[in-house]
Amino acid sequence: MMDFSKKRVLIIDDSPAMCSSLRNTLSNFGISRCETSNSGNEAVFRIRQRAFDIIVCDYCLGEGSDGQQILEQLRRGGLIAPSVAFLMVTAERGYEKVVSCAELAPDDYLLKPFTAETMRLRLERVFEKKATFAVIYELLDQGNAVDAILECDRLLALRSKFTIDLIRMKGELLISLDRHEEARVLYEQVISARAIPWARIGLAKTLSMAGLGEEAIETLELAIEDNPQYLEAYDLLAKEHESKGSTELAQAVLEKAVEISPQTLSRQTRVGEIAYRNGDLVKAKRAFGIVVDKGRYSFFRSPNDFISLSRVHLDEGQHDKALAVVTDAKKSFDKTPELEMATSVMESLIHHGANNETAAKQALQNALDIKEKTGVLLPNSSSLDMAKSCFLNDKVEEGRTLVKDMVSNFYDDEQVQNTVRQMLEKVGRAEEVANLVDNSVRDVVKLNNEGVMLAKKGDLAGAIELLVSAAKRMPQNVQVALNAAHALIVDSDRNGWNETNMNMARYFLREHAAKHGNLEKYKKINELMKDVGLKFGVKMA
Amino acid sequence: MSLIDTANIDVKTIIALNVHEVKNLMALLMFKLDEVQSTELAIAESRLLCHRVNDCMERMLLLFNLESERLRPNIADYSPADFVDEFVRNAQVLAGSRIKIVKAVELAPSYWFFDRDLVEMAMMNAIHNALRFARHEIKISAYEANQMLVLEVTDDGAGYAEDLLADPATAIMQTSQGLGLYLANAIAQLHVNKDRQGQLLLHNNEHPRGAVFSLQLP
Numbered sequence: 036m037m038d039f040s041k042k043r044v045l046i047i048d049d050s051p052a053m054c055s056s057l058r059n060t061l062s063n064f065g066i067s068r069c070e071t072s073n074s075g076n077e078a079v080f081r082i083r084q085r086a087f088d089i090i091v092c093d094y095c096l097g098e099g100s101d102g103q104q105i106l107e108q109l110r111r112g113g114l115i116a117p118s119v120a121f122l123m124v125t126a127e128r129g130y131e132k133v134v135s136c137a138e139l140a141p142d143d144y145l146l147k148p149f150t151a152e153t154m155r156l157r158l159e160r161v162f163e164k165k166a167t168f169a170v171i172y173e174l175l176d177q178g179n180a181v182d183a184i185l186e187c188d189r190l191l192a193l194r195s196k197f198t199i200d201l202i203r204m205k206g207e208l209l210i211s212l213d214r215h216e217e218a219r220v221l222y223e224q225v226i227s228a229r230a231i232p233w234a235r236i237g238l239a240k241t242l243s244m245a246g247l248g249e250e251a252i253e254t255l256e257l258a259i260e261d262n263p264q265y266l267e268a269y270d271l272l273a274k275e276h277e278s279k280g281s282t283e284l285a286q287a288v289l290e291k292a293v294e295i296s297p298q299t300l301s302r303q304t305r306v307g308e309i310a311y312r313n314g315d316l317v318k319a320k321r322a323f324g325i326v327v328d329k330g331r332y333s334f335f336r337s338p339n340d341f342i343s344l345s346r347v348h349l350d351e352g353q354h355d356k357a358l359a360v361v362t363d364a365k366k367s368f369d370k371t372p373e374l375e376m377a378t379s380v381m382e383s384l385i386h387h388g389a390n391n392e393t394a395a396k397q398a399l400q401n402a403l404d405i406k407e408k409t410g411v412l413l414p415n416s417s418s419l420d421m422a423k424s425c426f427l428n429d430k431v432e433e434g435r436t437l438v439k440d441m442v443s444n445f446y447d448d449e450q451v452q453n454t455v456r457q458m459l460e461k462v463g464r465a466e467e468v469a470n471l472v473d474n475s476v477r478d479v480v481k482l483n484n485e486g487v488m489l490a491k492k493g494d495l496a497g498a499i500e501l502l503v504s505a506a507k508r509m510p511q512n513v514q515v516a517l518n519a520a521h522a523l524i525v526d527s528d529r530n531g532w533n534e535t536n537m538n539m540a541r542y543f544l545r546e547h548a549a550k551h552g553n554l555e556k557y558k559k560i561n562e563l564m565k566d567v568g569l570k571f572g573v574k575m576a
Numbered sequence: 577m578s579l580i581d582t583a584n585i586d587v588k589t590i591i592a593l594n595v596h597e598v599k600n601l602m603a604l605l606m607f608k609l610d611e612v613q614s615t616e617l618a619i620a621e622s623r624l625l626c627h628r629v630n631d632c633m634e635r636m637l638l639l640f641n642l643e644s645e646r647l648r649p650n651i652a653d654y655s656p657a658d659f660v661d662e663f664v665r666n667a668q669v670l671a672g673s674r675i676k677i678v679k680a681v682e683l684a685p686s687y688w689f690f691d692r693d694l695v696e697m698a699m700m701n702a703i704h705n706a707l708r709f710a711r712h713e714i715k716i717s718a719y720e721a722n723q724m725l726v727l728e729v730t731d732d733g734a735g736y737a738e739d740l741l742a743d744p745a746t747a748i749m750q751t752s753q754g755l756g757l758y759l760a761n762a763i764a765q766l767h768v769n770k771d772r773q774g775q776l777l778l779h780n781n782e783h784p785r786g787a788v789f790s791l792q793l794p
Binding site: 050052053056057059060063095126127128146147148149150151152153156160194195196197198199200228229231262264 | 595596599600602603604605606607608610611630637648651652653655657658661662665666669686687689693769
């Protein structure tokens with residue numbers, strides 16, 4: 036029997052009777068350090084304060100909160116380590132549907148009623164599995180996915196009961212490293228034994244990565260037909276349709292997913308966004324309305340949803356409603372420069388729509404002042420609004436600059452460029468599209484080349500000046516950021532250690548690590564940074 | 577005037593709420609019984625009764641779900657050895673010193689794909705029946721045969737009634753044991769892998785005498 040006496044446990048259940056019963060049961064396994072919590076929020080508060088080894092959480096927590104939300108909040112927020120055992124307890128047989136379809140699953144779940152013995156055995160299994168995966172998690176924690184895959188292979192050769200879990204892990208790691216060919220073979224093997232949903236999803240991802248969009252769509256449609264509850268399949272399918280330009284199909288697919296699981300607000304937001312882009316104001320309003328309404332007490336709520344809802348009201352000519360939503364946003368969130376800027380931009384557009392020119396100009400000026408003073412960046416949609424407001428309120432030069440920055444920032448994103456085009460047409464500046472959009476893309480490429488040329492010619496200071504300021508202006512542009520980092524590092528290598536420059540290089544790399552960490556160029560520059568660090572005896576992790 | 581206008585009651589919601597409540601109460605009851613450290617026969621019998629009450633409720637819910645065709649198995653990979661181990665340990669608690677529980681998992685594959693919750697329900701039902709009818713021993717085994725995972729419960733009781741084995745379809749609807757078997761078969765049939773479907777096989781052993789409940793999952 037496993038020794039549980041050192042484990043620290045937190046029980047989360049809205050029924051005090053159940054809490055005390057579970058606590059008694061656990062004490063029979065030798066667990067003495069056991070705390071209980073009757074609400075999700077309080078539980079999260081406790082977990083922030085101290086580390087637990089085992090969390091036993093009831094799915095039904097009352098008052099619109101459930102165990103799955105707690106789990107997602109804990110895992111996404113990095114509040115619990117992979118070594119923590121999270122057990123979900125539920126009286127709903129329907130929960131198995133939730134768990135089999137959720138992207139984040141608990142380590143195991145127990146259907147009520149269950150015996151003390153079953154609970155003990157399940158806990159033992161969870162820790163047995165965690166022990167098996169410990170080395171993999173450690174390697175991943177060090178960012179070493181390559182060796183983690185080798186460890187998967189080593190464990191797979193043992194043909195244990197964890198074979199399928201190991202294959203799943205290996206597949207995800209291969210995908211994260213862009214090794215989609217290998218991943219595809221792996222998933223095809225699993226599917227030939229059993230067409231389990233996650234293997235189909237994995238296969239679809241690898242097909243999409245290989246540029247086989249049609250095949251990916253076919254695979255996803257098959258997965259949905261067999262398991263209509265598996266929501267990740269809808270998300271991927273919508274993405275595939277969207278990348279093919281079938282935005283209406285994409286919207287329909289997402290709407291179906293939302294019908295199955297209306298609680299997932301992030302997907303509602305996506306429905307709202309795509310409906311808005313499709314000009315479907317009724318559906319956009321409905322989706323954003325739900326997000327704003329239901330998200331009021333959610334951990335993941337964002338002012339952006341309020342702004343989106345307000346924008347739909349404005350487009351429908353409902354100025355009072357639009358303004359009310361903006362006021363609501365101001366009341367609902369802490370006052371930050373970002374919030375003030377985004378709400379001011381929206382207000383300027385609403386006032387302009389209501390022919391209240393003075394107020395419109397004033398609100399826009401306020402937003403521009405904050406931008407000037409703090410340099411904070413807004414989400415795309417709000418940046419676009421700001422540019423639009425500039426054009427409408429006689430700040431044409433500012434508008435042009437904003438548009439240029441936006442396009443250069445997303446020089447390889449056609450969707451962004453299209454929305455910019457549409458906006459320019461709306462404000463009666465269709466004739467400027469060529470100059471602002473197409474030229475900006477060309478300018479970025481030119482600027483990038485110029486920077487690289489300067490560096491090659493040995494003018495590192497010139498290259499740094501050009502590229503660093505460009506990288507700051509267009510933080511999403513990975514090419515500019517990588518070239519800037521490269522110039523900064525080479526400078527230290529040749530001319531001696533420059534702490535500020537090296538930190539900046541590291542910052543640029545980190546900002547793009549999640550999305551572009553697998554690019555060959557990224558890896559090379561990252562290695563160079565470490566090497567130069569070594570040369571000067573400084574650890575650059 | 578009546579306090580509540582019955583026309584406004586959503587029966588389905590109320591049933592669901594009550595089922596939820598009953599399960600929570602059953603969970604509390606089981607925990608309470610597990611806390612009692614006693615070898616008294618009455619306690620062991622109370623435990624088994626508690627589990628059988630739960631079986632009955634689960635059967636009703638499953639039947640309801642089958643009726644409304646909402647049942648889709650959630651197939652994932654599990655270790656059959658671990659799975660059987662859980663039944664054996666729980667059966668040992670229920671059997672007390674009265675009946676010996678034997679486990680045979682040496683020939684089980686290291687993993688298999690099935691719906692753990694549904695198969696658990698079918699197996700629990702079989703084990704609870706075996707605990708009622710066995711004289712000295714129950715064997716719970718898992719092994720692979722003809723590319724099927726076979727999960728078996730064998731007891732040394734009087735065996736299944738002859739008319740049940742001869743005409744399961746008729747016999748099955750007449751007793752609560754029969755309903756359990758019907759549902760176990762339905763659960764097995766929900767397991768489909770390519771062109772093969774799961775099934776429940778029942779037979780009696782002669783030497784020694786006893787019932788064999790055999791769930792076959794592709």
